[in-house]
Amino acid sequence: xxxxxxxxxxxxxxxxxxxxxxxxxxxxxxxxxxxxxxxxxxxxxxxxxxxxxxxxxxxxxxxxxxxxxxxxxxxxxxxxxxxxxxxxxxxxxxxxxxxxxxxxxxxxxxxxxxxxxxxxxxxxxxxxxxxxxxxxxxxxxxxxxxxxxxxxxxxxxxxxxxxxxxxxxxxxxxxxxxxxxxxxxxxxxxxxxxxxxxxxxxxxxxxxxxxxxxxxxxxxxxxxxxxxxxxxxxxxxxxxxxxxxxxxxxxxxxxxxxxxxxxxxxxxxxxxxxxxxxxxxxxxxxxxxxxxxxxxxxxxxxxxxxxxxxxxxxxxxxxxxxxxxxxxxxxxxxxxxxxxxxxxxxxxxxxxxxxxxxxxxxxxxxxxxxxxxxxxxxxxxxxxxxxxxxxxxxxxxxxxxxxxxxxxxxxxxx
Amino acid sequence: xxxxxxxxxxxxxxxxxxxxxxxxxxxxxxxxxxxxxxxxxxxxxxxxxxxxxxxxxxxxxxxxxxxxxxxxxxxxxxxxxxxxxxxxxxxxxxxxxxxxxxxxxxxxxxxxxxxxxxxxxxxxxxxxxxxxxxxxxxxxxxxxxxxxxxxxxxxxxxxxxxxxxxxxxxxxxxxxxxxxxxxxxxxxxxxxxxxxxxxxxxxxxxxxxxxxxxxxxxxxxxxxxxxxxxxxxx
Numbered sequence: 336x337x338x339x340x341x342x343x344x345x346x347x348x349x350x351x352x353x354x355x356x357x358x359x360x361x362x363x364x365x366x367x368x369x370x371x372x373x374x375x376x377x378x379x380x381x382x383x384x385x386x387x388x389x390x391x392x393x394x395x396x397x398x399x400x401x402x403x404x405x406x407x408x409x410x411x412x413x414x415x416x417x418x419x420x421x422x423x424x425x426x427x428x429x430x431x432x433x434x435x436x437x438x439x440x441x442x443x444x445x446x447x448x449x450x451x452x453x454x455x456x457x458x459x460x461x462x463x464x465x466x467x468x469x470x471x472x473x474x475x476x477x478x479x480x481x482x483x484x485x486x487x488x489x490x491x492x493x494x495x496x497x498x499x500x501x502x503x504x505x506x507x508x509x510x511x512x513x514x515x516x517x518x519x520x521x522x523x524x525x526x527x528x529x530x531x532x533x534x535x536x537x538x539x540x541x542x543x544x545x546x547x548x549x550x551x552x553x554x555x556x557x558x559x560x561x562x563x564x565x566x567x568x569x570x571x572x573x574x575x576x577x578x579x580x581x582x583x584x585x586x587x588x589x590x591x592x593x594x595x596x597x598x599x600x601x602x603x604x605x606x607x608x609x610x611x612x613x614x615x616x617x618x619x620x621x622x623x624x625x626x627x628x629x630x631x632x633x634x635x636x637x638x639x640x641x642x643x644x645x646x647x648x649x650x651x652x653x654x655x656x657x658x659x660x661x662x663x664x665x666x667x668x669x670x671x672x673x674x675x676x677x678x679x680x681x682x683x684x685x686x687x688x689x690x691x692x693x694x695x696x697x698x699x700x701x702x703x704x705x706x707x708x709x710x711x712x713x714x715x716x717x718x719x720x721x722x723x724x725x726x727x728x729x730x731x732x733x734x735x736x737x738x739x740x741x742x743x744x745x746x747x748x749x
Numbered sequence: 750x751x752x753x754x755x756x757x758x759x760x761x762x763x764x765x766x767x768x769x770x771x772x773x774x775x776x777x778x779x780x781x782x783x784x785x786x787x788x789x790x791x792x793x794x795x796x797x798x799x800x801x802x803x804x805x806x807x808x809x810x811x812x813x814x815x816x817x818x819x820x821x822x823x824x825x826x827x828x829x830x831x832x833x834x835x836x837x838x839x840x841x842x843x844x845x846x847x848x849x850x851x852x853x854x855x856x857x858x859x860x861x862x863x864x865x866x867x868x869x870x871x872x873x874x875x876x877x878x879x880x881x882x883x884x885x886x887x888x889x890x891x892x893x894x895x896x897x898x899x900x901x902x903x904x905x906x907x908x909x910x911x912x913x914x915x916x917x918x919x920x921x922x923x924x925x926x927x928x929x930x931x932x933x934x935x936x937x938x939x940x941x942x943x944x945x946x947x948x949x950x951x952x953x954x955x956x957x958x959x960x961x962x963x964x965x966x967x968x969x970x971x972x973x974x975x976x977x978x979x980x981x982x983x
Contacts, residue, residue: 653832653836653863654829654862655826681954743800743806
């Protein structure tokens with residue numbers, strides 16, 4: 336086998352320029368794919384991190400049917416105290432859960448005493464919320480970030496702050512309907528301006544959960560959603576499945592499911608962008624396959640054509656057809672290995688340079704996000720294996736042709 | 750025992766409706782350590798006959814035994830094995846592998862065809878290169894040596910496996926007179942030293958003058974001429 340490799344390597348160096356050009360083409364393909372995977376992966380991870388860590392959490396639990404009517408923020412679909420206890424008990428048993436936050440979501444009239452507008456609000460327990468959405472405080476553009484929010488304070492979205500000309504420490508009034516239809520109002524002081532981000536809830540204001548209960552005249556324990564943060568996002572499928580199994584099986588007296596469990600993917604439209612990135616990565620891999628297939632096949636067809644006489648000679652002196660085939664397949668294999676080795680090295684160096692130069696980008700209203708491309712060993716191995724397998728496959732047809740060549744015809748070839 | 754025995758050997762090529770009888774029922778036998786040539790005009794069938802003896806082209810009919818084995822119905826794989834084991838080839842254009850050195854070209858059949866161990870292989874290759882006077886050129890590539898030297902290397906490659914039979918198709922056609930004579934002398938010397946049978950297909954009178962038996966092919970039929978002290982006998 337070593338002899339076949341030695342002879343194949345010598346044959347590749349026989350046409351140095353052609354081998355170099357083909358290997359460069361494969362290298363270019365490998366570099367494109369690995370850089371795209373690393374940059375898009377970094378972008379995806381960053382955006383998923385932004386969305387989950389500054390707003391959604393990784394998993395949310397609602398009362399069955401809440402999400403379908405979330406646009407109207409229904410107060411009659413809140414989780415009750417007994418249901419909350421059940422969820423808390425289950426979450427306490429999940430090691431993968433880092434934190435969770437109870438939220439009351441409500442709509443209200445927002446008045447600065449001269450103008451009135453609608454506002455959507457999240458009412459939270461600050462300590463729990465900061466553990467569940469650790470980047471939330473970073474969204475506070477103006478005002479105190481520590482402790483997030485106290486009773487009597489409101490964080491207002493920046494669009495409302497601009498539109499209503501409201502500043503820090505201004506007094507405002509929130510008027511809301513409770514679930515029975517009665518109206519209640521309460522004064523708040525503007526504690527901070529909250530940056531708007533893409534996705535559901537990205538332009539909501541925030542108040543303390545005790546204020547929400549007072550405003551909505553909720554006496555019992557009651558929340559709209561429970562947002563959960565996991566220790567490791569990679570555990571999402573397993574934890575989701577576990578919660579789905581435990582909570583999804585719970586039925587009310589009418590035999591209907593009580594809870595609904597959703598991952599951030601189901602809730603955020605960014606998941607579709609993430610899926611598109613995955614799709615683009617797939618198509619770029621297909622392009623890489625095409626590049627390798629066409630270039631190697633072209634080179635190997637040429638190699639067989641140019642060496643017909645030589646194939647006749649080695650066949651005449653007794654080289655078995657499978658060894659002749661092996662010789663050409665190994666040439667394709669070595670070209671694939673050469674291209675991927677150089678391509679992988681260039682990609683890893685480029686990724687290191689990109690990290691060192693700290694490239695930033697804007698996404699929606701968020702600016703200056705730092706791109707830190709990384710690539711997993713599994714991705715690198717997958718691309719390397721794809722290229723080498725395709726290189727071997729592309730060599731098979733020309734190699735088969737060489738192995739099947741009639742030695743007399745081959746020896747006559749000029 | 751004869752090295753080659755042919756009985757009623759026929760080779761017919763069929764192209765569409767056209768049938769061409771290249772060899773028409775010939776009988777001949779060749780003894781070990783002979784120096785034999787097939788001569789005849791172009792298209793007379795001498796290369797066809799050489800190809801059949803070399804297991805490169807199966808006969809259409811008849812019997813053909815080479816080194817005691819009936820080769821008329823060998824599979825492609827078995828024919829390749831048989832060639833690798835028993836037959837050496839010397840070509841008109843030398844047909845050395847350009848990416849291998851002189852040493853590696855001679856080593857090729859031992860390494861890629863017969864799988865000899867490294868040390869034994871090395872000794873055998875050097876022995877053959879010594880025999881053909883090319884041991885001092887062992888490290889050179891074919892592009893760095895002359896035509897005559899290439900043919901010497903080709904002879905060494907043909908003999909390195911202890912082949913019983915060497916088939917040489919116009920081995921001197923691309924050589925000048927002096928070099929051709931040297932190559933013919935070398936092959937004769939090799940025949941004497943290793944008791945190998947050499948069969949030529951040739952137009953070259955220098956080879957014909959040197960062989961002991963000549964088979965003249967004319968339109969697919971064969972006529973044997975044996976050289977004796979008194980001249981040729983038909």
